Amino acid sequence: HKLKVMATAKSKKMNSVSSRDLKVKNFDPNSPGLKDANIFGLPFTVEESSIVLVPVPWEATVSYGGGTSDGPEAILEASAQVDLYHSEFPELWKQGIAMTDISKDLHKRSKNAKKSAAKIIDAFAEGKSPEKDAKLKALQNEVNAASSAMIADVEAEVTKWIAKGKLVGMVGGDHSTPLGFFNALSKKYKNFGILQIDAHMDLRKAYEGFTYSHASIMYNALQLKQVSKLVQLGIRDYCAEEQAFAVANKKRVNVFTYADVRKSQYEGASWKAMCKKVIDALPEHVHISFDIDGLDPKLCPHTGTPVPGGFEFHEITYLLSELAKSKNKIISFDLNEVGPGKDDWDGNVGARMLFHLCGVLAKSNGLIK
Numbered sequence: 001h002k003l004k005v006m007a008t009a010k011s012k013k014m015n016s017v018s019s020r021d022l023k024v025k026n027f028d029p030n031s032p033g034l035k036d037a038n039i040f041g042l043p044f045t046v047e048e049s050s051i052v053l054v055p056v057p058w059e060a061t062v063s064y065g066g067g068t069s070d071g072p073e074a075i076l077e078a079s080a081q082v083d084l085y086h087s088e089f090p091e092l093w094k095q096g097i098a099m100t101d102i103s104k105d106l107h108k109r110s111k112n113a114k115k116s117a118a119k120i121i122d123a124f125a126e127g128k129s130p131e132k133d134a135k136l137k138a139l140q141n142e143v144n145a146a147s148s149a150m151i152a153d154v155e156a157e158v159t160k161w162i163a164k165g166k167l168v169g170m171v172g173g174d175h176s177t178p179l180g181f182f183n184a185l186s187k188k189y190k191n192f193g194i195l196q197i198d199a200h201m202d203l204r205k206a207y208e209g210f211t212y213s214h215a216s217i218m219y220n221a222l223q224l225k226q227v228s229k230l231v232q233l234g235i236r237d238y239c240a241e242e243q244a245f246a247v248a249n250k251k252r253v254n255v256f257t258y259a260d261v262r263k264s265q266y267e268g269a270s271w272k273a274m275c276k277k278v279i280d281a282l283p284e285h286v287h288i289s290f291d292i293d294g295l296d297p298k299l300c301p302h303t304g305t306p307v308p309g310g311f312e313f314h315e316i317t318y319l320l321s322e323l324a325k326s327k328n329k330i331i332s333f334d335l336n337e338v339g340p341g342k343d344d345w346d347g348n349v350g351a352r353m354l355f356h357l358c359g360v361l362a363k364s365n366g367l368i369k
Contacts, residue, residue, distance in 0.1 A: 020048040024094050033080030039099040041080040049096030052166040056173040060113035061213040067339035069110045072171045074340035074347030089359035113146035147212035154180030172336035174214040186226035192285040193229035197294035199307040203242040231281045234294040237307045254281045258309050275319045288333035302339035302346045320360045330364035333357045
């Protein structure tokens with residue numbers, strides 16, 4: 001029976017690759033993206049694609065700007081404007097990239113949890129505590145339970161696609177969303193590192209009473225023993241609690257603040273040399289966790305918590321490309337905190353960064369040269 005199941009799975013995979021090859025042959029990458037196509041205007045199904053993108057429209061615990069739950073939709077819509085010829089990865093599109101359906105149910109659950117979370121955030125601002133108010137405590141438990149369910153959903157979805165031999169990327173949503181992804185990776189890898197590109201450390205414990213806050217994602221990630229190293233780049237907004245946690249866990253946490261990076265450059269260090277330091281700090285297997293606010297706010301003006309400073313687009317694509325060429329192996333990635341505005345600028349930048357992330361993932365895993 002086991003051999004029969006394996007043979008069936010192998011046959012389905014071969015059929016998927018065959019149908020993808022046929023589509024590649026008949027597809028014109030120079031033509032405008034079709035409205036009914038998948039992400040980047042590509043014609044591939046998730047089964048046919050080598051890279052599967054999992055959208056997570058969630059932002060229950062946002063404490064400042066909102067809208068990131070609409071990030072996956074904004075990126076999907078803007079992606080049709082991305083030209084498929086990439087100077088570094090000209091053959092990337094032929095490998096197949098597809099996004100799974102954006103869950104309306106998850107989006108609705110996020111909205112409901114966000115309403116409850118807002119009441120708790122307002123109460124904290126007024127000096128009230130859920131520990132002394134039964135109604136607030138019930139709301140807090142409700143939000144934490146909803147976030148826990150979202151994390152379990154993401155873990156199951158990512159695990160499913162990994163088991164099918166796909167390379168997986170995730171598109172958020174706020175930065176609380178990849179915890180389920182990390183849980184899934186911990187089942188496959190004995191140890192892996194996280195390269196976090198971000199304006200914030202996200203090392204707060206249960207921020208504003210929410211166990212799975214977007215401001216706690218890396219604190220929660222480090223509770224997994226399989227996460228052997230966290231390398232943070234671009235940090236420029238953090239509190240004393242987070243600084244103390246990073247120092248106390250310095251064997252597992254390397255922090256490259258934005259100020260220190262720029263100081264080194266002002267004193268003569270090259271960006272190439274800085275990238276090498278970051279990459280050398282990482283273990284063999286690397287997950288990229290990219291909060292779009294790691295970029296200069298002019299590139300992501302509607303992200304949840306923009307901070308002055310931040311990297312240029314091509315500084316980060318250079319770093320990612322150098323990582324793909326290194327001895328390290330990029331195993332997966334997440335892209336979060338893209339907040340759509342009145343135009344499609346944020347989605348446009350997010351879509352183009354997403355395409356580059358797919359490129360370095362494919363290159364690092366030997367799918368393209």
